[in-house]
Amino acid sequence: MRRAPRARLAATAVAATCALFVAGCGAANEGGGGGAEGGGVSGTISGAGASSQQAAMQAWIAGFGQANPDATVNYDPVGSGGGRTQFIQGGVQFAGSDSYLKDDQLNQARQRCGGQVIEVPNYVSPIAVVFKLDGVQNLNLAPATIAGIFKGEIKTWNDPKIAADNPGVQLPATPVTPVHRSDESGTTENFTEFLNKAAPAVWTEEGDGNWKAPGGEAAQGTSGVVGAVGAGNGTVGYADASQAGQLSKANVKLGNQNVAPTAEAAAKILEESKRVEGQGDSSFAFELNRTATGGAYPVVLVSYLLACPQYPDQAQADATKAFLKYVVSEPGQQAAAQAAGSAPLSPNLRNQITPVIDRIAAGS
Template structure:
């Protein structure tokens, strides 16, 4: 069953294209250290395109822009990390040529994107990353947490670290009687939406709220953005939150207890989620949106963020079509995925999935 989410708060195109160059001009130059060695995809194209969207992709996007630019010196790619909701809005309104989003298009937005693109819209997963359950608890270096325990913590129902539910997940570990302080995002976030989707599907008896980019539960501590959550958890003791694993720093990262197996938030475990998930029905043959299997077994890490690139199959300008096609091909190429893995700790796409995605990208062309 498809997950419903609230309509994103408007972050309109006024935020948009005029600021993209300013925001990522530095990225285009400074990120050269992250460039993929083989940027031959679409080598020699020229023109300028702009994108906007998920900040989760920011470090990876800098590496893609740098690597692509090495082989395409006449091409300029700008990206404004305004957030998933803002990126989708700008893309639908025609303000940018592509968007990055931590959630696939649904309902009214899918209809609007199809209208903008002339009938169908391209959605491809390009950035897969584990969301770590981050914690700071003096004297505890490793923590295992079952989905229902995580749900109880963020619901505010588990109030102390020596609660029997946490103790049952960690036999033999000396847990203090100190308070648990859960930290969540204060802003609308694809990371929040993916965490709440996991909680709803893996622990439905405890977490009865549907997936939502806006934190649905009262209480706890709120912080702005990934850096705010990491900072708040790091500043306390007995704190627990959630963040892209690549940005967790020195914080503890809990293993998710699935049956008798404790799965760590590694890139390798995150990558397995797509192998155990199904494509969303009704999105069209140019969409590779996935309904993630949050209860997957076989070593897949279930608290994972899959971020997408959205583009049109046709553009009114030949140069925009050429650069968009070439750039997307580089992003999903082995070189592009390895560059993102080095820059952002993301999980590279499989060869099988790449082989399915590339023919859709190759259909991008100029047209009315």
């Protein structure tokens, strides 16, 4: 008897307990095999990492599972730091990371993979500054104002700096309660990198995956931040825009423009950013231009898939290659856009990274 799809997604709940979600086939697209010719691939592969990709990963696993019913893909959204660690230690076949590999982790990943590591963008999405403030639904915030809020220097919502960004808006004297991630996070690294690049006079520290500023509330994972902001009044946090739910999302004030956190605006960042040098020809890591203009939204994360060029057995190599190819394919990117509001990769970028994925093979 032919088995039903067994594509699964391991998800971390707000209470930090893990549950296994079985992804259905509703998100499947034509060509969902992603290069799985000859009736599909089989076997089990596992990944871990960025929680920002959770909604998109459910869609990818569902679409891939329909075309490959004998393959099982597990993904645990433990956060980028945890995913990178598990990948380096050999515990998973692939990882999702909201920042590219650097320094010791890059060297360790190369050692795990036998010399080179595959690093390709798969998910581009705005990071929204989410807030809940009774009586206020729309806000514009300049980078320096956002930095002051999360640094704890702006303490009430009627502060003159917030008022200057929002002329005519009646702002209450409600205390500001910033919420940040408690776990090591690529979302945190991207957010703090934006603050440092766009408001260096206020946010003097470089971007970091671990939150360094004092004060505020801490919450585990993207869902934890969204839950904590939603449970309060005067609360403000940062989270992947696709998972903001019913929370209000601030526009970023850039000169005379107030740019909303849309997928279209986020996608423009890659057009104005350069590929990182020294990562190797199998890496497509980008140094993001956080001060880009022309309608680009600067508070953005580009999430990557990490994989090895070689795996110890053929089934593992075939399943990893087929899954990654589906994720970056046009059908896979459209599935993520529909499920998570992410920005699809451009055809030009897709044509560059697909040959790198095609290198995945079995070997020692």
